[in-house]
Amino acid sequence: MNSAFTPTTTVDAEYFEYSKAANPISAKLISRVPYHSFAAALCADGPSRVVPLDLSEHLGCAGPATGPGLCANFIRLNAGERLRLSPNATSQVVYVIAGAGSLRQGDSQLDWYQGCFIALPGLHATELSASADSRFYYVHDEPLLRYLGVTPSEDRFSATLYPAEVANAKLREAADDPRAQDRSRISILLGNRHFPQTRTVTHVLWAMYGILPPGSVQKPHRHQSIALDFIIDAPQGCYTLVGTELDDAGQIRNPTRVDWAPGLAFVTPPGYWHAHYNESDREAFLIPIQDAGLQTHLRALDIRFS
Template sequence: MSIQAQRARYVPVEQGFNIVRPSIEPQAFEQQKACAFATDAATGIVPLDLSSSLGTDYPATTPFMLARYVSVRAGAHLTCTFAASGEIWAVLRGKGRVEREGETVGWRDGEILLLPGGVASRWVAEEDAVLWMVSDEPALAFLGVRPQAAHHAAIETTLYRHDDITRELQSLYHRPMAPDIAGRALFMASTRTERLGTCLPALTLTLNAVRPGEAQRPHRHNAAALVLALREAGCASTIGGRTFPWTQHSTLLTPAGAAHDHRNALQPTSDTRDDDIALALIVQDGGLHYYGRTMGFSFT
């Protein structure tokens, strides 16, 4: 028998149908945040890794996404390469620049960058900096594939500037909300993904705001979500029956299919300040589900 034939396996339907994987629990990654923001934090990466729970032999926060906090001390640099189709970076503190393949982009707190994956990046900090990064590395690792070369990448380097984000948020804060709208959200896209309505082909990126007295209606969808709280106000999320108060720069995990909502308990007033409006950056593996027609969104 040839070696190729010896590799063949035949699995009875009882074992191959309706395969069950370990469940994923909603949670907050407070310890990882504390490590990244510690006054004595060294330049380095803090992964939000649940591979032991997911049963994978590669780091993963959800089956298709991996999130990290990244610290870069003033005057230091960090060089990294990720096997992803693309990378989402949010600057939580500090300022500096990123250098990659002859391209240099400056960044500061409150800005967001999209970078093609598979390219070496050199992050240089002018001030002590903390960034939050999400990629689709687990999806590529599961499939056993590598990123495309940069000129064939799904995205180009894209910068969402602080001033532009601030302007767009002012419009979002005051936008009328119809009863059938899931939430007060702004989708982020780029030139190569605008027609898809997503940030990366596989991932969506939104800024979600919750005004005082407002709530995103309880709902569920087949996309898992990573929620980065940028401004707490009086907001909390209830995910799968568990309540998680928002604390600045904490990451919450909403598992796929889990019922959830976000509520701002502050009382509305006639002169609501921006600081009273809760704000979060949310990454979902929604691009996969939109493309596969499997998003499964519903109010609960």
């Protein structure tokens, strides 16, 4: 065997004793995903634009990124104007907060309006056109592809519309089920026929549409996917508690509290216990978007309840 190596073949090689490298978070070599919230005022008025909810500086990665593998955004699109979306992504989910208009991506064209969800692949750019002042919550997986150093080579699904009236009817059906109060949450998951095993909106993203009934508590739970939560509507008295540990009673020890407000977006870090509370007399509505399609495929989502 030839033992003469050229310098270029060994210059990048490093070696670490196991206990100093196996848990880079505890060793403070890599940062945790932070708690953070983003107010609706970021896109309440002003020119048409995409507003990345960027935490890349804290994460120590190239940006924009809201988590290691996902980027959440607010979009404002004024009446009569257009925006082009072209992230280096495989999966995009758009929720129409307000407004109406149309969308074109490749051979696909669809009309959207308040309350619709849209799932988009990433091979081709998307053009949004607004017939009324519009706002969106928008999540894609460009940070994941940036980290992997890849670009999409094919679309795994087509542009898919989830009409507001259908999504609302399906959610109300779940809420009116006599067994609803016995379940861990009242919600629906958006799916796509191309992903029968993960039952998710794309092969990477999961999108949940949920109700938090008045006077209710969604008990502490955790999962290994990041949750990029968006509050559609909530009265005062709705909030989330987040923390790393449970006490002997199954409640979150020393939690951080996130008070809900319409249009608020906030980050729930992977692996953290979190519980949702509604102490008001009205329903609240939320949308968590997660990288749980990918985590489910990897058999690593690991949802647990207290």
